[in-house]
Amino acid sequence: MNAPVKIETTLKDWETDQEVRWCPGCGDYAILKAVQRTLPQLGADPANTVFVSGIGCSSRFPYYIESYGFHTIHGRAPAFATGIKLANPELDIWLVTGDGDGLSIGGNHLMHVLRRNVNMQIMLFNNEIYGLTKGQASPTSREGTKSPSTPIGSYDHPARPAAFALGAGARFVARGFDVSKKLPEVLTAAHAHQGAAFVEIFQNCIVYNKDVFDDFAAPKGAEDRQLWLENGKPMLFAGDTKGIALDRDALTLKVVDVADGEWEAAGVIVHDVANRSLAHMLVEMPFGEFPMALGVLYDDPRPTFEEAVIAERKKASEGKAADLARLLGSGQTWTVDGTGADPV
Template structure:
């Protein structure tokens, strides 16, 4: 991809941005619009593809190409777009309802196939566009129009779903975090399907549900920002994550001074899939929320394999549609419309 110089303004459209006042989507939009110039991205080579939901208005607000598709099917459209033109820079935008309910099957396949694109899943643990029903990620006990007494469903974990589906890149961030652009940059640098779960505050139907770890101020001690090759420290370095080797599970340990090694704190390795599974399953409360790049271990992409297959099938021959249609058992209907039947 040829890098060009742009500014945030070059990525803003003339469309009025219409989300509820205070919605976390505004912050995510600005984070993406600020990040793309730093990547040297070209609007003429960039495509934003979405499904249905509040998050899926995103393509209207990006001065690039885009598709606002149908509920849950954005991964299928994005896959087709990438296969038609592998040089395009594809960003898929979805929500916890669009991507993990009706679209769960499509999401699984775009991840296991490893189609080269960035997948941003906005997780607000609620259906926003359809007025606040419980979503696949809603917590047990969530009261909503569809669960008036409280949800009894065990919630889906998007990052765990992505790892289980074979994703080679899994990251996490939240809407108002200053670190979100760094996660987006890492996802863009990854060759393959890069899945980013973004915790997003729904100001109307699920306000402050992530406040304990994603509040604009005062929640830093509950955030574990992961960095490859660095110890897993949080709470200003006073606490860390260690591996209980007997139980093969993670635990929170206290750190005396700067001696994190003596406390047994793990050094983050983005290629360690087993630890990544443990990180996404850590229950918040006893543990901090794991954020940043949890896993990054590239493999050959789907579109590269398709291109290679096409090349082998062609074997230097020129495409011949007529020959293809006539191949195998065929017959010809002769005569004219005036001939008797």
């Protein structure tokens, strides 16, 4: 496949004439602007870009990006996106889904696009609630969440999107949140990855699950509870006064204090995006006891699904000439002579 030709655009080039319709204060507005700021930085071409979504608040996204778009059916966006990529591998595919759309009715489709490693960016907006259908508990809702479907509190153990992606075989897994200034950096890293790049984006549902992520994502005062990961850099947070180290006896992670910048002496781990075991431990860190791990958790490319399909097609067609008439005439055939006689 040819490398995409980069062109110059501005944020305005990616805005449509459609009225953006989300609830006032919804985190989706911030995510939309982050994407529209990122696309010009990538040199993306609207004529070569496709946004694909399922059903839910997040799935209105294709209406608001000036590119090609498919607003498909509940949970099936990964299947549509896979078909689009196989039909034209040169297209730049962005898949937009939510915690309900992607992890409930669409969980199987999301699993398969990840394990197949189809080259696309997958943004899962996680607000831990069903917003479009009026606030029922979703697969990611926390235990005790009160909603119309769980009036005395949810007793389900919530799904963890990043852990799901790793378990499904994803080769790129990252996290960000709606109002973070670093979200474009995360999206840029996802776009640079060749394969299925999964990004979980924590998104504030202002109506049905307001401020549920404020412990680490509040506009002010939550920075000390964010661990922004950078490949080759020590895992430091809280103004570099704390870090993440490995408890070698228990083979688990732990929080350590860092004095006078001596992070090596404190045993702080250096992040390695290609270390899958480390990525699993990072996504399983219980928040509260640990900071929220954000940024690129895992990035270890392997050949993509469409590359394998293209190679198979090429091999199957070697030495053969395309002849549709011959194909249609092969095998068992019938001749209808208009006399009413039985076919021969």
